[in-house]
Amino acid sequence: MVENMNENHQEKEEKKAGLNFVQQIVADDLKAGKNGGRLNTRFPPEPNGYLHIGHAKAICMDFGVAEMFGGTCNLRFDDTNPAKEDTEYEQSIMRDIHWLGYDWGDRLYYASDYFQKLYDFAVSLIKKGKAYVDDQSAEEIAAQKGTPTTPGQASPYRERSVAENLDLFERMNKGEFEEGSRVLRAKIDMASDNMHFRDPIIYRIIKRPHWRTGEKWKVYPMYDFAHGQSDYFEGVTHSICTLEFVPHRPLYEHLVKELAGDTASEYCPRQIEFNRLNLTYTLMSKRKLLQLVQENLVNGWDDPRMPTLCGLRRRGYTPQSIKNFIQDIGYTKYEALNDISLLEHAIREDLNTNATRVCAVLDPIKVVITNYPDDKEEMLEMDNNPEQENADTHKMPFSREIYIERNDFMEEPPKKFFRMTPGKEVRLKGGYIIMCTGCTKDAEGNVTEIQCTYDPDTLSGMPGSNRKVKGTLHWVSARHCKDAEIRLYDRLFAVENPSADTEHDFRELLNPDSLKVVNNAKVEPWLAENAKAEDKFQFQRIGYFCVDTDSTAKHLVFNRTIGLKDSWAKAQKK
RNA sequence: UGUCCUGUGGUGUAAUGGUAGCACAUCGGAUUCUGGUUCCGCUUGCGAGGGUUCGAAUCCUUCCAGGACAACCA
Numbered sequence: 001m002v003e004n005m006n007e008n009h010q011e012k013e014e015k016k017a018g019l020n021f022v023q024q025i026v027a028d029d030l031k032a033g034k035n036g037g038r039l040n041t042r043f044p045p046e047p048n049g050y051l052h053i054g055h056a057k058a059i060c061m062d063f064g065v066a067e068m069f070g071g072t073c074n075l076r077f078d079d080t081n082p083a084k085e086d087t088e089y090e091q092s093i094m095r096d097i098h099w100l101g102y103d104w105g106d107r108l109y110y111a112s113d114y115f116q117k118l119y120d121f122a123v124s125l126i127k128k129g130k131a132y133v134d135d136q137s138a139e140e141i142a143a144q145k146g147t148p149t150t151p152g153q154a155s156p157y158r159e160r161s162v163a164e165n166l167d168l169f170e171r172m173n174k175g176e177f178e179e180g181s182r183v184l185r186a187k188i189d190m191a192s193d194n195m196h197f198r199d200p201i202i203y204r205i206i207k208r209p210h211w212r213t214g215e216k217w218k219v220y221p222m223y224d225f226a227h228g229q230s231d232y233f234e235g236v237t238h239s240i241c242t243l244e245f246v247p248h249r250p251l252y253e254h255l256v257k258e259l260a261g262d263t264a265s266e267y268c269p270r271q272i273e274f275n276r277l278n279l280t281y282t283l284m285s286k287r288k289l290l291q292l293v294q295e296n297l298v299n300g301w302d303d304p305r306m307p308t309l310c311g312l313r314r315r316g317y318t319p320q321s322i323k324n325f326i327q328d329i330g331y332t333k334y335e336a337l338n339d340i341s342l343l344e345h346a347i348r349e350d351l352n353t354n355a356t357r358v359c360a361v362l363d364p365i366k367v368v369i370t371n372y373p374d375d376k377e378e379m380l381e382m383d384n385n386p387e388q389e390n391a392d393t394h395k396m397p398f399s400r401e402i403y404i405e406r407n408d409f410m411e412e413p414p415k416k417f418f419r420m421t422p423g424k425e426v427r428l429k430g431g432y433i434i435m436c437t438g439c440t441k442d443a444e445g446n447v448t449e450i451q452c453t454y455d456p457d458t459l460s461g462m463p464g465s466n467r468k469v470k471g472t473l474h475w476v477s478a479r480h481c482k483d484a485e486i487r488l489y490d491r492l493f494a495v496e497n498p499s500a501d502t503e504h505d506f507r508e509l510l511n512p513d514s515l516k517v518v519n520n521a522k523v524e525p526w527l528a529e530n531a532k533a534e535d536k537f538q539f540q541r542i543g544y545f546c547v548d549t550d551s552t553a554k555h556l557v558f559n560r561t562i563g564l565k566d567s568w569a570k571a572q573k574k
Numbered sequence: 575u576g577u578c579c580u581g582u583g584g585u586g587u588a589a590u591g592g593u594a595g596c597a598c599a600u601c602g603g604a605u606u607c608u609g610g611u612u613c614c615g616c617u618u619g620c621g622a623g624g625g626u627u628c629g630a631a632u633c634c635u636u637c638c639a640g641g642a643c644a645a646c647c648a
Contacts, residue, residue, distance in 0.1 A: 138645080339599070342599090348611095542608090
């Protein structure tokens, strides 16, 4: 009995220890019965751009914590700025969330659905003398705001009468005034230590149709006047966001309390902030990513070099690898810079167990097996995946002439070169052991062809194949192979932390070698029939590759997701 | 020089007053029909000082360092 209790106690301790700080807060709130013991989170993107891996971190938190504790998660489009938003982004956001494997069910919301309620709330604040219309320009208002160390000054319009404020705000929304000529401000405290309390602007005029509400509104609420209230309207209990909103939290709470009034003790949403995702050799700034797209420095939002979810998808990243990576880096309040090798490890790990093995030669050189009959061909059995117990096999043709990788041959090799060189044997993956007998060179001394002989008793699977041979090469049959275009992607930026470099424009820091196109690669013929867009393969001894959306049976296109680790290349660099 | 937040190996992250652990990276070695995978091992850490305590990464305090905040963006 005592032992049991100890075990139970330990289990609880361990469970708590495994939770990140947000999950612990949620667990504590649930245990304390806050908000009736409910858990409701929300993921609130503004539909003004494509989601990137930083958003994936938020999605995994918002949907993940709801999943973990049996709560629900709303998808709410924070569409309070018609100047920047569009349904194109809305659609891509929904697709990417689904791709990651999360679903909001029937809990799809839009801040624009609350425009009337928010307007009414603003009117009620005016009536209570807690909001006023300011006729000053943006510059004047900014000048009066003070600095973090010096208090602000009151606007000359701060003490306008309720009647005048009501009248002006109504007319602002009728379109009687130009954009920028008037704003509605909450009257709070121009001397507050928190800049967000110095009479924040809560409504501005935007005379542009909203993608959902059309011409109905001429005034639109600011983030601070929409977010907390939207959470409140939806019954959100935990409003989880990133660290830059920490200084907004007091205002969030201030306005929610104002809205809830006496009922705030029964239900009140709570904002919790975690660190955003920063990755080496890339950027998360939506503005800068947009610039790369607009200036054609990359080929669109889904360029495989982009940290966007559609880019990562096209690059060959799997949802599971992204989730695993996010799990690995964790959630804290420390603004970390995560090494991209963690992401690379996550996708290698996933693809190692799941990607089908094939042969592809990126830089082909012809090898003639001089003692193999010209009219003969064999279909060899190739393992699809040695990491899986019951993986299938597929056939690959072998014939007298094959291609191997140019750098798998050296006439005068360095030490520990376990590849093809005159007088030495190597094994052809899944095929015969062959011995190099010589090579042909052109006038400049470049090798144009290699000659070998094969040992007929050494086909894979036959008893004679058990001989120890140091090197194993990938290859394709010259007569049967297909041409392919291979896009070799590398890190987008040449420097570890492009955001930290204040001396250079970020565009100067791009990696000039982030894309290399190989047009004359040779791949085994099985791929021509079996490679569909987004399929993932391991090109043996090279790396992981994904069929591009541009690919067709006639013109195969593969994207390199990530290379295999290469300890030989690494050793050569030393 | 205001308010708030944050400092644990190279990077990221555990620890909930009780042996500083894990992952990635690095470097060795073993295995291997992928120089991959797998396996084994090494190196490297609590920002600094003071205090409370039998005992401090953890609590208090001072200092140091980094970051956020002054959009009619979210």
